[in-house]
Amino acid sequence: MRTLLEVVIINSLLILVSVKAVALESIAENTLRDVTGQEGIRAELNYKATIGRAYFETTDNDLNDNSFNLNNISVDTDGSNHGVDDRPIKMDVDVINNGFVSGLGIHITEVNDLDIVVESVTVASGAVSETDASYGGFSLTNINDNGGFADVNILAKGADGAEGLRININLAEKLSLNWAYTDNGPDSSVTTDDYSLSANVILSNVTGENNIDVVGGEVDEGSLNPVGGLRLNIVSLSGDITLDKIQAGDTSTLQGSMGRIEINNYQLSPESYLTVQGI
Amino acid sequence: MAAKFFCVLLMFPLASQALQSLDDSSMSNVVAQEGIRLITEYEATIDSVQYFDDKDPSNTNDTGGGSLSFVDVNVATRAQQVVDIAVIAGKTAATSLTKIDRTGRTGVRLSSQEIPVDFTVGDLKINGDSLGQVGLTDYTAGGVTPIIIDLWAGGFDENQNGQVDESGLTLDVRFPKESSFNLYYEEDGTRLSGNINYCADITCSTGGLVLEGITFDVIAEGLRLGLPTIKNGTYNITNFRIGVSDTKYSDINELSLSNINMDPGGYLVLGAPAGAGETEITFDMELADTSFDFIFYDTSDSARDSIAAHVQIGGLNSTGIANANGKINVLETVDPTIVDPLSKEPKTGGLRLDYEAAFQVVATDITMQPNGVTDAPVLGSIELNLQILNGSYLEVMGH
Numbered sequence: 001m002r003t004l005l006e007v008v009i010i011n012s013l014l015i016l017v018s019v020k021a022v023a024l025e026s027i028a029e030n031t032l033r034d035v036t037g038q039e040g041i042r043a044e045l046n047y048k049a050t051i052g053r054a055y056f057e058t059t060d061n062d063l064n065d066n067s068f069n070l071n072n073i074s075v076d077t078d079g080s081n082h083g084v085d086d087r088p089i090k091m092d093v094d095v096i097n098n099g100f101v102s103g104l105g106i107h108i109t110e111v112n113d114l115d116i117v118v119e120s121v122t123v124a125s126g127a128v129s130e131t132d133a134s135y136g137g138f139s140l141t142n143i144n145d146n147g148g149f150a151d152v153n154i155l156a157k158g159a160d161g162a163e164g165l166r167i168n169i170n171l172a173e174k175l176s177l178n179w180a181y182t183d184n185g186p187d188s189s190v191t192t193d194d195y196s197l198s199a200n201v202i203l204s205n206v207t208g209e210n211n212i213d214v215v216g217g218e219v220d221e222g223s224l225n226p227v228g229g230l231r232l233n234i235v236s237l238s239g240d241i242t243l244d245k246i247q248a249g250d251t252s253t254l255q256g257s258m259g260r261i262e263i264n265n266y267q268l269s270p271e272s273y274l275t276v277q278g279i
Numbered sequence: 280m281a282a283k284f285f286c287v288l289l290m291f292p293l294a295s296q297a298l299q300s301l302d303d304s305s306m307s308n309v310v311a312q313e314g315i316r317l318i319t320e321y322e323a324t325i326d327s328v329q330y331f332d333d334k335d336p337s338n339t340n341d342t343g344g345g346s347l348s349f350v351d352v353n354v355a356t357r358a359q360q361v362v363d364i365a366v367i368a369g370k371t372a373a374t375s376l377t378k379i380d381r382t383g384r385t386g387v388r389l390s391s392q393e394i395p396v397d398f399t400v401g402d403l404k405i406n407g408d409s410l411g412q413v414g415l416t417d418y419t420a421g422g423v424t425p426i427i428i429d430l431w432a433g434g435f436d437e438n439q440n441g442q443v444d445e446s447g448l449t450l451d452v453r454f455p456k457e458s459s460f461n462l463y464y465e466e467d468g469t470r471l472s473g474n475i476n477y478c479a480d481i482t483c484s485t486g487g488l489v490l491e492g493i494t495f496d497v498i499a500e501g502l503r504l505g506l507p508t509i510k511n512g513t514y515n516i517t518n519f520r521i522g523v524s525d526t527k528y529s530d531i532n533e534l535s536l537s538n539i540n541m542d543p544g545g546y547l548v549l550g551a552p553a554g555a556g557e558t559e560i561t562f563d564m565e566l567a568d569t570s571f572d573f574i575f576y577d578t579s580d581s582a583r584d585s586i587a588a589h590v591q592i593g594g595l596n597s598t599g600i601a602n603a604n605g606k607i608n609v610l611e612t613v614d615p616t617i618v619d620p621l622s623k624e625p626k627t628g629g630l631r632l633d634y635e636a637a638f639q640v641v642a643t644d645i646t647m648q649p650n651g652v653t654d655a656p657v658l659g660s661i662e663l664n665l666q667i668l669n670g671s672y673l674e675v676m677g678h
Contacts, residue, residue, distance in 0.1 A: 056366065057366065058313035058314045058365045058366045058367075059313045060313070060365065060367055060368060062368070064368045066365075066366035066367055066368055066385060067366060068366045068387060120446065121432075122432060123366060123385040123386055123387065123432045124385055125368035125385045131444070132385070132432070133384065133385060133431070133432035133433040133443045133446075134432055134433065134446035135430075135432045135433075135446060135447070135448055136446040136447060136448075136497075137446075181497070182446075182497070183434070183445070183446050183447050183496050183497035183498070184445070184446040185437075185445055185446075186437070186438050186440070186444045186445045195497040195498055195499055196497060197497050197502055229316075229318075234321070246551075247551050248497055248501040248502040248549065248550060248551060249497060249498060249499050249500050249501040249502070249550055249551070250499040250500075251551075253499075253553060254500075254501065254550055254551045254552065254553055255551075255553060255554065255555040256551045256552035256553060256554050256555060256556070256557035256558060256559070257333065257551055257552075257557070257558045258549065258550070258551045258558070258559075258560050259330055259331060259332055259333070259558050259559075259560065260330070260331040260333055260558075261328065261329065261330055261331075262327070262328070262329045262331070263325055263327075263328050264325065264326045264327045264328075264329070265325065265326040265327075266323060266324070266325045266326075267323065267324050267325075268321060268322070268323050269321070269322035269323070269324070269355075271320065271321075271322065272319075272320065272321035272322060272323075273319060273320060273321070274317060274318070274319045274321075275317070275318040275319070276315060276316070276317055276318075277315070277316045277318070278313070278314075278315065278316065279313060279314045279315065279316050279363055279365070
């Protein structure tokens with residue numbers, strides 16, 4: 001059972017780490033010429049898709065089914081050129097085994113204009129409809145590795161028999177994107193009453209090592225509560241974030257900026273953890 | 280079922296299904312039948328968080344270019360933090376845990392019986408000059424009733440049709456009467472500190488603070504924050520003191536605001552300037568009628584001598600609303616004739632607030648009550664009508 005869960009988690013993480021799918025295209029023979037004696041898979045990911053709704057639902061004490069919905073999620077690996085001179089994201093996938101750890105190593109390059117857009121985030125009590133109250137939508141667009149590369153390693157934990165996964169992530173030295181939160185106006189048929197809070201974001205030197213495990217009924221120190229669930233242990237997490245050209249409102253008239261914010265060298269201590277369980 | 284599980288994993292990659300049943304004692308923190316529980320401990324450090332007022336390269340008269348910095352920021356839990364998350368349907372005031380009528384609304388509820396988090400800033404700087412250290416420590420919810428944060432979909436009713444047909448966020452927060460925290464500001468080894476709590480009486484049998492209907496929206500003018508409605512809230516500053524250590528300090532008389540009432544309708548809009556190369560934060564604020572009972576009292580020598588008044592804040596006339604507007608910049612250069620009174624050197628600029636405002640403050644039933652006296656005579660009332668004209672400013676610099 002645990003193995004099955006971990007397989008599901010691996011699949012989910014693979015999807016979440018921005019690639020959103022595994023290789024969909026065959027690998028041309030000429031691409032294989034680049035491999036100089038090393039085994040592995042090289043994939044070029046060119047992808048444009050939408051997901052109608054992803055949701056999380058709970059039942060309250062009055063037996064209402066209440067749902068939290070992400071509506072009309074769209075992913076485009078090359079937002080500006082899709083369909084014309086596509087620039088696919090390139091990935092080299094290898095199985096790593098150095099005698100101490102083993103797992104998958106994914107080397108990602110040529111992220112040129114990746115767009116991820118969630119049109120609206122809504123909540124509903126009972127049946128879901130287009131008129132449900134909305135928190136608004138958000139988007140991460142023009143995600144660009146600026147010629148750099150990202151490494152994602154998904155490893156089995158150590159040679160000591162420990163179970164679980166270790167996820168190591170090193171993002172490109174400079175990963176830039178445009179972030180926006182959009183407050184949709186009352187008229188859903190037009191966008192002229194939609195206004196956004198937005199910024200140009202640069203993530204620099206982001207690196208992290210995390211252990212993920214499904215834990216059983218442990219009793220945590222200082223608590224009588226059994227702590228079972230999915231546990232994320234931080235080994236290390238650090239980086240820099242810059243938010244530039246922060247704007248809000250009608251940018252056709254308010255063309256200036258509210259300023260620039262730099263967050264330098266944030267770090268989570270190695271003792272940090274997060275456990276998620278059902279209530 | 281598999282598809283549903285997969286969707287949950289997509290949205291909450293760390294989520295999983297319940298693995299353990301809970302005993303009855305642990306159910307006291309549960310305010311919804313289903314949901315997710317997050318259990319966490321962490322320590323996050325940040326070398327610096329800096330705000331920059333960038334200069335317009337095409338405007339030689341732009342006096343911006345300064346920075347506001349929070350250096351050596353630390354956010355850490357002192358113990359395990361447990362937060363429950365559930366999607367909920369709004370209830371009537373009588374049946375809601377927050378006693379707020381949210382029928383017809385749907386949202387996400389975060390609840391926790393304990394938030395053992397400390398937040399400290401090792402140095403607060405303007406243009407590299409230090410203002411001192413600040414911190415919020417020893418936050419506790421009291422462990423009796425949970426802090427509740429309700430995030431309802433839909434914000435400010437801009438088209439005033441009485442329907443939640445615009446997106447945005449409405450936030451209700453309930454601080455239980457048992458919750459408290461410490462605040463401090465320290466400079467050159469001397470610390471000004473106080474404990475904030477929400478007890479309405481000496482035994483803390485009543486009290487608490489509910490912030491109702493805080494809204495977040497983006498409108499044409501910028502980011503709009505709807506100020507909360509407050510009904511009979513309490514806010515106390517106790518152990519208000521200044522000193523150089525935990526044992527060497529002087530008490531400042533304690534302060535209590537009770538029966539705090541703030542009417543709905545207040546707001547703060549933060550926006551950007553019109554010019555493409557410019558940087559500044561514009562603001563426009565209105566404050567709905569607000570009132571509270573103010574008590575300034577001394578408990579350091581076991582006596583409870585106090586000065587009390589009922590205070591109302593409103594517009595300049597019976598139909599007016601207290602308001603202010605202006606702009607915020609961090610200046611790199613200022614008039615060199617502005618001289619630091621301590622160093623006698625011209626300053627390099629600071630955090631500058633240019634504003635105009637109009638409001639009225641009325642203090643009634645002012646009493647000075649010695650310890651043991653239950654019926655002190657009323658001294659009278661004070662009415663202050665204040666109109667701060669355009670061109671006024673406040674500039675804060677470090678030294």
